[in-house]
Amino acid sequence: MAIKALREALKAEESMSLQPLLEASWVIQVHAFSAMAAFVLGVIQFTAPKGTLPHKTLGAVWVLLMTLIVISSIFIRPSVYPGLPLIQWFGPIHIFTVVTTVGIVGGLIYLIKGGPTLKKHKGPFMGIFIGGLIIAGAFAFLPGRIMHAVALGG
Numbered sequence: 374m375a376i377k378a379l380r381e382a383l384k385a386e387e388s389m390s391l392q393p394l395l396e397a398s399w400v401i402q403v404h405a406f407s408a409m410a411a412f413v414l415g416v417i418q419f420t421a422p423k424g425t426l427p428h429k430t431l432g433a434v435w436v437l438l439m440t441l442i443v444i445s446s447i448f449i450r451p452s453v454y455p456g457l458p459l460i461q462w463f464g465p466i467h468i469f470t471v472v473t474t475v476g477i478v479g480g481l482i483y484l485i486k487g488g489p490t491l492k493k494h495k496g497p498f499m500g501i502f503i504g505g506l507i508i509a510g511a512f513a514f515l516p517g518r519i520m521h522a523v524a525l526g527g
Contacts, residue, residue: 393522401519404445408510411438415502432498439477439501446470469509476501 394405414435421428447470480497483490513520 389524389526391523393519397519398449400445400448404442404449405513405520407438407441407445408506408513411435411442412502412506412510414438415506419499419502435498436477436481439473439505442505443470443473443477466509466512469505473501473505473509476505 394402397405414431418428418431418435421431446467476497480494480501483494483497510520512518514524515521
């Protein structure tokens with residue numbers, strides 16, 4: 374039984390490859406690698422001490438990464454219909470583009486205001502992390518998507 378489970382695990386490991394992502398368009402690569410970096414930085418931000426210089430510095434990098442993710446998402450076109458005009462590229466997943474943009478702006482406004490509103494930046498940024506990285510990221514692993522091919526092969 375254990376040998377069978379080990380074989381399955383090794384088989385799954387063999388099928389995991391960055392190749393589908395590396396063969397994708399540059400805008401998808403920018404989007405995906407920025408999202409991965411933002412996810413890691415977000416976890417660090419939530420667990421590390423607040424108000425420190427590293428928190429502020431990593432926070433600024435995280436906001437820039439999230440902005441890059443939003444901008445790149447606008448230019449990701451559906452591969453099934455590559456000839457579509459820009460306005461027709463947008464699908465339901467692009468709701469996350471709008472919501473994330475609103476969250477970035479809202480969080481930055483709280484930071485710029487400072488004072489008693491400073492701690493409120495956590496709300497929009499936590500929402501972006503959960504909605505924009507975890508939930509939208511989960512959609513990237515659906516069958517037929519590049520990240521599904523990266524994680525599960527085929």
